[in-house]
Amino acid sequence: MARREWPLVAFTLLGQTAVGAFWLTAVPLAFAGRSAADLGGLSLGFAVYGGIAGLLGMAAASSFFHLGRPWRAVRALNNLGSSWLSREIFGELVFLVLTAGLALIEWIRPGGTARAGVLRAAVLVTGASGLLFFYGMIRLYMLRTVPAWRDAHTPVSFLVTSLILGALASALFLRLTGSRLEGVGFPTIRSLALIAFAGMVAGLAVSVFLTPQVGIFGARIATLLAPPKRKIVPFVVARGLLLAVSGSAILMYSARLKIAPDATVNPLLWLAVAGGLAAELAGRRLFYALYSRVGI
Amino acid sequence: MSRYGFFFDASACSGCKTCQAACKDKNGLGVGVLWRRVYEVQGGAWRKEGGLWRPAVFAYNVSVACNHCEEPICRTVCPTAAVIQREDGIVTIDRALCIGCRYCEWACPYGALQFDEPQGRMTKCDFCPDELEAGRPPVCVAACPMRALDFGEVEELRAKHGATAAIVPLPKPEVTKPALVIKPHRDAARAEAEGAEVANWEEI
Numbered sequence: 001m002a003r004r005e006w007p008l009v010a011f012t013l014l015g016q017t018a019v020g021a022f023w024l025t026a027v028p029l030a031f032a033g034r035s036a037a038d039l040g041g042l043s044l045g046f047a048v049y050g051g052i053a054g055l056l057g058m059a060a061a062s063s064f065f066h067l068g069r070p071w072r073a074v075r076a077l078n079n080l081g082s083s084w085l086s087r088e089i090f091g092e093l094v095f096l097v098l099t100a101g102l103a104l105i106e107w108i109r110p111g112g113t114a115r116a117g118v119l120r121a122a123v124l125v126t127g128a129s130g131l132l133f134f135y136g137m138i139r140l141y142m143l144r145t146v147p148a149w150r151d152a153h154t155p156v157s158f159l160v161t162s163l164i165l166g167a168l169a170s171a172l173f174l175r176l177t178g179s180r181l182e183g184v185g186f187p188t189i190r191s192l193a194l195i196a197f198a199g200m201v202a203g204l205a206v207s208v209f210l211t212p213q214v215g216i217f218g219a220r221i222a223t224l225l226a227p228p229k230r231k232i233v234p235f236v237v238a239r240g241l242l243l244a245v246s247g248s249a250i251l252m253y254s255a256r257l258k259i260a261p262d263a264t265v266n267p268l269l270w271l272a273v274a275g276g277l278a279a280e281l282a283g284r285r286l287f288y289a290l291y292s293r294v295g296i
Numbered sequence: 297m298s299r300y301g302f303f304f305d306a307s308a309c310s311g312c313k314t315c316q317a318a319c320k321d322k323n324g325l326g327v328g329v330l331w332r333r334v335y336e337v338q339g340g341a342w343r344k345e346g347g348l349w350r351p352a353v354f355a356y357n358v359s360v361a362c363n364h365c366e367e368p369i370c371r372t373v374c375p376t377a378a379v380i381q382r383e384d385g386i387v388t389i390d391r392a393l394c395i396g397c398r399y400c401e402w403a404c405p406y407g408a409l410q411f412d413e414p415q416g417r418m419t420k421c422d423f424c425p426d427e428l429e430a431g432r433p434p435v436c437v438a439a440c441p442m443r444a445l446d447f448g449e450v451e452e453l454r455a456k457h458g459a460t461a462a463i464v465p466l467p468k469p470e471v472t473k474p475a476l477v478i479k480p481h482r483d484a485a486r487a488e489a490e491g492a493e494v495a496n497w498e499e500i
Contacts, residue, residue, distance in 0.1 A: 004398075068396020068416025075376040075395055085375040085399050145369060145405045145471060224465050224494060295405030295467030296335060296360065296494070 007065035009284045012137060013165065013277075014059035015092060016158055018052050019130040020166015022099065024192060025174065026052060030123035047177045049103035055169070056096040063089075088136030095133045098126035134162065148212040148226070148290040151219045157206050157287065161280050163199030167192045168250070168276045172269060193254040193269075196276065200247040203279070207236050207243075212290050225292040235286035239279050246275025299366070299385025300423055301450030301475030302437075303457055304359055307482060308444040311336060311357035318439030319361070322424070329410045331421040332361040332436050333500040335465055339483075339492030354483035355495075358463060359445060361436065362387060362408035362421035363474030370400035370409055370420075378418075385450070385475055386423045394418050405467035406474070407500075423447075453477040464492050 025048050064070040077093075079086045102122065138158055141149045171192040212219040214232050250272035311334055319325070319332040340353035364387045371379040371387065378393035379400060389409075394417040400409045401418065412419045424434035432438065437445045446453070454477055461469040461476045464487035469476075486492075494500075 066397065068398070068411065068413075068418075069394070072376075072393075072395045075378075075393055076397065077375070078393065079375050079377040082372050083375045083377075083399075085373060085397065089375065140373075140399075143369075143373070143403050145403050145467070291402065293402065293405050294471060296333075296407050296465050 004066060005288045007062045009281065009288070010062035011059045011066070012158075013161065013280055013284055014055050014062065015133060015137060016162040017165035017169050018055040018059065018095070018099075019134045020162035020164075021055070021170045021173070022052050022095075022127055022130050022166075024166050024195065025170045026099075026102070027123060027127050030120045045106035046103055047173070049099055049106055051169075051173055053096060053100040053103050056092065056099060060092060060096060084136055084140035088133060088140050091129055091133030091136045094129040095126065098122070098129055102126060134158070143293075145293045145295070146291060147219065147223065147294065148221045148292055149287075151210075151212055153206065153210045153212055153215075153218065153290075154287075156210060157203075157283060160199055160203045160206055161283065164196055164203060164246075164276050165280055167196035167199060168246075168273045171196065172273050175269065188257075190254050190257040193250050193257065193272075196272065197247055197250050197254065200243045200250070200276070200279075203243050203283070204240055204247075207240055207283075211236055211286070221290075221292060223292045223294050224296065227289055227292060231289055232286060235282050235289060239282040239286065242275050242279035242282060246272045246279055249275060298449035298451060299475050300364060300428075300447060301385070301453055301477060302361065302363065303446040303448070303453045303477045303479075305442075305444040305446075305479040306356055306358060306463055306484060307479055308442045309334070309357040309359055309481075310442050310444075312441065314439045314441055315359050315436035315445055318435045319421070322435040325410075325419070326412060326414060329412055329419060330500060331408075331410065331419070332359060333407070334359045334496075335500065336495040337464060337487060337492050338495045339487050339490055354486055354492075356481035356483055356487075358465065359436075360406055360408075360466065362423075363406055363461075363472070363476040364421075364423065366473035366475065369403045369405075369472050373399050373403045375399065386425065387420070388422045388425075389418055389420055391417060405471055450475040450477070464488055465494055 029045065029048055064073060067073055076089045077086055080090060105119065138155045141154050144150060171189050174189055209215050209217050212221055214229055214236060249268045253266055253268035253272060256266060256268065313334045316330060316332050316334055320330065323331060325331065335358045336355065337358060338355040342349045343352035364385050368379065368381060368387050371381055375397060376393045376395055378390045379387060380390055381387050396411065396416045396418065398411055401411060409418045409420050427434055433447055437447050457477045457479055460478050460480060461474050463478050463480050463484050
């Protein structure tokens with residue numbers, strides 16, 4: 001993978017984390033149906049939306065490093081009619097602006113999103129823009145001239161990344177902000193930990209079964225430029241090991257939460273987050289290493 | 297209006313790369329940027345005939361630039377709409393619009409779009425429009441000492457040389473419908489049947 005693709009690694013991982021975190025925290029938060037006080041008011045609502053907007057802002061900023069002429073980046077919206085890259089960027093910007101808007105509303109009127117129907121609709125619209133962003137990200141890579149990307153591996157691996165990193169980021173985030181949401185219809189930190197674990201199991205399955213060239217049911221690419229297995233296998237192995245470490249840590253953390261639900265941020269959670277992030281970095285490097293177009 | 301296209305005679309090409317050099321010279325292309333490239337294709341192996349091993353290898357060259365496709369995928373995917381197709385089929389890049397995201401480079405199956413690092417934007421073969429206006433052929437065509445390259449209205453080229461646009465290592469023409477006509481090398485069928493490799497990736 002070329003060094004120039006690191007900004008894209010950052011952009012896609014941050015973006016997919018933001019989409020996952022929004023659907024795992026912001027949407028349930030808006031529909032928890034409790035007062036601002038129950039939900040932690042400003043400290044939680046603003047922190048959730050602001051945190052996700054921050055992730056999206058970092059994603060947008062990192063994407064500039066990929067461009068030869070970043071000062072002209074606004075032109076990337078010129079071709080919404082046919083370019084999935086334009087649509088992806090449009091989705092990202094809408095998602096960012098709406099999430100930042102929700103954060104602003106929470107800052108001005110704490111707990112507002114938990115009460116007002118209009119604002120709940122706004123959360124759903126924001127979530128939908130996140131899905132548009134996510135879908136655009138999938139479609140832009142599924143080029144008909146790049147068979148390794150035009151494969152089930154692309155959407156499935158992106159979805160798994162959203163689950164793993166979205167759930168881990170949410171769990172860490174809620175723990176750091178001191179959320180007390182158990183029993184108000186909001187996902188508990190333990191349930192987020194279990195979602196992350198399920199994502200990691202799915203991630204391992206994707207690596208074993210769907211990875212192009214090496215997976216049991218993975219596509220076999222016969223283009224002249226197809227990467228050799230020796231360039232793919234190290235990433236698959238590294239990702240698998242890191243997912244195993246992260247999965248073990250999050251499972252132990254989940255078991256600890258069952259015994260002591262109010263446990264503060266634990267080294268196990270940090271280990272799970274670090275391992276999960278490293279695993280997805282390896283997975284995304286693998287994704288870009290798979291690139292090979294038909295022809296020359 | 298008819299569309300321009302290139303004709304390439306693989307049976308005549310000696311692989312001298314004069315076309316490549318002429319293009320680079322005319323357009324002032326920097327290191328690593330090649331709007332026209334010559335691929336050296338090779339294949340085959342030793343073959344046992346009775347008690348004797350004989351070499352049964354083959355090699356030929358394929359000179360490729362942008363094929364100004366009927367369905368240019370570079371134009372479809374470009375987020376800034378910087379890739380433009382003129383009425384005469386020539387595909388060009390609007391320098392002012394390109395932001396250098398390199399998405400077209402991923403998509404083009406001919407490797408036609410080339411990133412110019414110092415300028416931070418994509419570049420590609422523009423069919424030498426100034427030469428056409430002056431009534432001369434594109435410089436790659438004019439420079440070829442073997443007369444392996446030609447150009448013209450693509451329908452006329454097809455009527456004259458046939459409709460083949462496929463040869464290893466090029467992609468299947470159905471992908472983007474290139475304005476390209478090829479006279480295959482005599483070993484092109486073997487390359488298709490037995491497989492072949494490009495021997496000079498380092499150069500291109």
